[in-house]
Amino acid sequence: MKSVVIDDTTLRDGEQSAGVAFTPEEKLSIAKQLAETGVKELEVGIPAMGEEECELMRSIVSLRLPIRLLAWARLTECDLLAAAGTGVHMVDLSVPASDIQIGKKLQKDRAWVLAEIARLVPLAREKNLEVCIGCEDASRADNDFLYRIAEAASNAGAMRLRFADTLGVLEPFSVYSRIQSLRERTSLQLEMHAHDDYGLATANTLAAVKAGASHINTTVNGLGERAGNAPLEECVLALKNLHAIDTGVDTRKIPKLSRMVEKASGRSVSWQKSVVGGGVFTHESGIHVDGLIKDRKNYEGLNPEELGRNHSLVLGKHSGRHQLRSSYKKLGIALTDFEASNLLARVRKFSTEYKRGPDKGELYNFYRQMQDSLAMYLGGSL
Incomplete structure (x- = not known):
């Protein structure tokens, strides 16, 4: 099976999400859980933030996790030296590649970018x-x-080139074309860094891998600046199940990792969030539930067992008699056709009013209310 390396940046770009700030203990715990889940590389911080950040990065290094650790740095000598002092294995030397950012942000030119790469990459290699x-x-x-x-980086001794869709403005077709073009022109490892401003981060990441990218940046739950980054959980499962590409991640450990980052970040995961949302394996529609009961493959695009989860069938406005009978059977009650019709109307009315399905106690109450109403009707007709 073909493989790709995940360079997860939850602890760097994920934490750059406005309002998110991990404690040192949370960062250490997340790093350990990412490693336990099978992620091969972690971008763990920005040394230029100061000594406190550097000390925390050194603490992560001291865990001696069986993975490669990276620091993010600007293409400057001071950032590079700060990264070297943390003990990480690798540094991402970031520099604008677009003319607008080179000129307007850095007030430099293309020649300066190429010259700095030629000057600083050898210095980084000297620092191991x-x-x-x-x-x-x-x-x-x-x-x-x-x-x-890419040519300057390779000649200077770099190992990898990161293609960052910093503003999240690309779509899969252009990503494929551009990564494929780079792949044809360089032997460097190619890494895709996608943002989700148009909801395309996962799709763009998959396109990059298909075009020849060897590494991808992800964040747990898609945490990150603005609309976030490519979600680790989506990329892992999509690569595995749709393209037969292995990432080395133990998918059954993803839910625990997701909950840990959700709590530490203070960012609640949507009920319908792909892969890790609380409701992604929950079914209400009568037609779907009937098909699922007959054969799971009728309505199963992703096997919940891959994540240590199960399908959940709930009653609601769109439920049918088959599901209702099944729910009452679990309560030890066998419904007649008349009872099923009566109770289904009650369930639909309840779900519309309260925006949720009834629990076991409420189902019992519906049944008793129906029996009482029936008894009163029959008594009054005698």
């Missing part, structure tokens, strides 16, 4: 750091200049 050149805003960069960056 493996190097990734991170092309910020690569999605708006000129293709020919990206090829020149």
Whole structure:
């Protein structure tokens, strides 16, 4: 089976989500859980933030996790030296690749970018750091200049090139074309860094892998700046089940990891969030439930057992008699056709009013109310 390496950036880009701030204990716990889940690389922080951040990064290094640890740094000597002092294995030296950011943000030119790569990559190698050149805003960069960056990085001794769709403005077809073009022109490892501003981060990441990317950036639950990054859980399951590509991640450990990051970040996971949402294996529609009961494959695109989860059948406005009978059978009550019709109307009315399905106690109450009403009707007709 083909494989791809996940370089997860929950502890760096994930924490850059506005309002998110992990405690040192939370960062250490998340790092350990990511490693236990099978993630091969972690981007663990930004040394330029100061000594407190550097000390925390050193603490993560001291865990001696069986994975590669990266620091994120700007393409400057001071950032590079700060990264070298943390003990990580690799540094992502990030620099704008688009003309607008090179000129307007850095007030530099293309020649400066190439010269700094040639100057700083060898220095990083002297400090025993493996190097990734991170092309910020690569999605708006000129293709020919990206090829020149890749050539300069390779000649200077870098290992990897990161293609960052910093603004989340690409779609899968253009991602495939651009990564494929880079793949044809460089032997560097290629890493895709996608943002979800148009809801395409996962799709763009898959397209990059199909085009030849060897590494991908993810964050747990899609945590990240603005609309977030490519969610680890979505990328892992989609690569595995849709493309037969292995990431080394134990999918049964994903729910625990998701809950840990949800709690630490203070960002609640949507009920319908792909893969890890509380309701993604919950079924109400009568037609779907009937088909699911007959054969799970009728309505199962993702096996919940891959995540240590199960299908859940709930009653609601769209439920049918078959599901209602099944629910009451579990309570030890066999319904007649008349009773099923009567109770189904009660369940639908309840669900519409309270925006949820009835629990066991409420189902018992519906049944008793129906029996009482029937007894009163029959008594009054005698």
